[in-house]
Amino acid sequence: MLFKQVVGQEDIKSRLVRMVNDNRVSHALLFTGPEGNGKLAMAIAFAQYLNCLNPNESDSCGECTSCKKYAKLVHPDLHFVFPVIKSNTTSSPVSDNFISEWRALVNETPYFSLTTWLGQIRKEGDNKQGAIFTSESSEIIKKLSLKTFEGKHKVMIIWMPEKMNESTANKLLKILEEPSQSTVFILVSNNPDEMISTILSRTQQLKIPAYSQKEIEGHLIERFNISGxxxxxxxxxxxxxxxxxxxxxxxxxxxxxxxxxxxxxxxxSYARKVGDLLKWVEEMSRHPREMQRNFLNYAINMIRENYIMNFKQGDIVYLTPKQMEWSKKFSPFINDKNAMTIAGDFALADSHIGQNGNSKVVLFDLGLKLIISIKEGN
Known part of the structure; x- marks a missing residue:
């Protein structure tokens, strides 16, 4: 991937190019920032620039043998680590078990969520969460113990390092402390606070901002050929x-x-139909945990936007026309009396499910709290 193929973020691109040209590339970089800011695309473009045989002042050449292999994500000195799912047939899964699916998704678009990725590899009926398991650490050590095959650098891109279990993180720490020659780690994280502090202290952090509205608009028009x-x-x-x-x-x-x-x-919840609410919980709890958590965060966003609607400031309400139409009737029920409580209850439910709490218990408890909160707000 070329820098010019990464949407926006021109300041970050320039900074990375200067880092290479001034020979100031750290052996361990951490790309952070909010979801959807192009971190993974930027990491791949940076890795390609590091190994391009004929780089120019602002980008990879796109024509050398290294660039052509990077375009297909098959360069022998480019390695990926990402969350995977443990199945009944694979007790010690590693990223290489799913590298074909990974390359296919990234080549289709480097802008995707963890839920989208896990949906590519999850078998029907499986609701296990994705993680980077201990078995991955042995693969990392093995790959990085070898000399570079044909590139200037061995590059290890670790996507979602916050999904490492503690054992994996500790083993990675040892490699970061004593990296092999010509090795560059690029960690790509949405939530670096969830990583162990000793890893954070050994990386050079690069905070990538969220996209501007204009950057997203231009990308959507170009990609989907839609109206302004x-x-x-x-x-x-x-x-x-x-x-x-x-x-x-x-x-x-x-x-x-x-x-x-x-x-x-x-x-x-508004109608206090506990029986119907229980049926809703039964249906929702059958979905993967990542989807349950995404729903809860979606709900938090909807609660926030409906609360803001009460202030009659349309320019700061971020809802689609369909959501807006429904929210015109619903928003009065989300007010000063209950908005913070409801949002907090959804956030707590998300935390409990993320900690492998029983989904049925957590969601039903949330529903009962919601019945009380909506009553208190009217």
Whole structure:
């Protein structure tokens, strides 16, 4: 991937190019910032620039043998680590077990969420969470113990390092402390605070900002060939998240699913239909945990936007026309009396499910709290 193929972030690109040209590349870089800011695409473009045989002042050449292999993500000195799912047939899964699926998704688009990735490799009916398991550390050590095959650097891109278990993180720490020659680690993280502090202290952090609305608009128009008005609406709702902006244009099934389930949950809670709420919980708990957590975060966003609607400031409300139409009737029920409580209850449920809490218990408890909070707000 060339830098020019990465959407926006021109200041970050210039900084990375200067880093290479001034020979100031750290052996361990941490790309951080909010989801949907192009971190993974930037990491791949930077890795390609590091190994390009004929780089220019601002980008890789795109024509040398190294660039051609990078374009297909098959360069022998480019390695990936990412969350995978442990199945009944694979007790010690590693990223290389899923490298074909990974390359296919990244080559299709480098802008995707963890849920999208795990959906590519999850078997039907499997709701296990993705993680970077201990078995991965042995693979990392083995790969990096070898000399470079044909590139200037061996590059190890670790996507979502916060998904490492403690044992894996500790083994990685040892490698970061004593890296092999010509090795560059690029960690790409949405939530670096969830990583162990000793790894954070051994990386050079590069904070990449969220995209501007104009950057997302331009990308959506180019990628989907849509009108300026449609792109503007999607970019506004995206609120800096390019992944979410693309999903708005596609009107993905997941977003439609979340919106439908949110409406159901609110109606059951408002009407105090505990039996219907229990059926809702039963259905929702059958979905993968990542999807449950994404729904809860979607709901938090909807609660926030509906609360803001009460202030009659349309320019700071980030809702699609369909969401806006429904929220005109619902927003009065989310007010000063209950908005913070409801949002906090959803956030707590997300935390409990993330810690492998029983989904049925957590979601039903959330529903009961919601019944009380909505009553208190009216």
């Amino acid at each position: 008005d449609e792109a503007e609406g999607a970019a506004k709702v995206a609120n800096g998240n390019l992944i979410f902006g693309e999903e708005q244009v596609r009107m993905s099934e997941e977003n439609e699913f979340f919106f439908d389930r949110f409406i159901q949950m609110m109606r059951h």
